[in-house]
Amino acid sequence: MRWTKSMNENALRAYYRAKGEETVGTAYRSRMHCFFAELEPSIPVTEQNLADRVRYIMRSKIFDDAELERLRREAIPSSNESTMARDAAPHSTDQHPHVEAAMDLPVVVDSDDDEIVSHELEQMRSILEEAILETRSTPLENRPRLPPHTPKQAKSGCREGS
Secondary structure, eight states, X not given: OOOOHHHHHHHHHHHHHHHTTOOSOSTTHHHHXXXXXXXXXXXXXXXXXXXXXXXXXXXXXXXXXXXHHHHHHHHSOOHHHHHHHHHHSOOOSSSOHHHHHHHTSOSOOOTTOHHHHHHHHHHHXXXXXXXXXXXXXXXXXXXXXXXXXXXXXXXXXXOTTO
């Protein structure tokens, strides 16, 4: 697939929107993939390929600093705009309720919003507790199975005493 300038711009918009003010970590990648799918629904791309493409765009200096800053400002609205957009945005009902609730949580938080942060942490805690209860209520035979040990241990047959 040949990436056009528009596709590269949308990849960076999705990156900046998902990343927010976050400076480290890779937790943004699935959000970036969802945002890119909204911008370019006809392009099938994996999370890994999209992350690789964004890294390539940044390293190869396809866009100058002014263009990157413009795309970042487009993707990350000011705090007032993001609050209004979040209140006005229609909520999707086709997602799992836990995912939808988690997606509504903002990525960037001002330091003086302690009450909002504690409320959002409480929301996340309740979502996690619901998921734990749901998992515990699922019969063992219906839960996904984890391998008992590493492939190397399986070959050697050593599991006892390790």
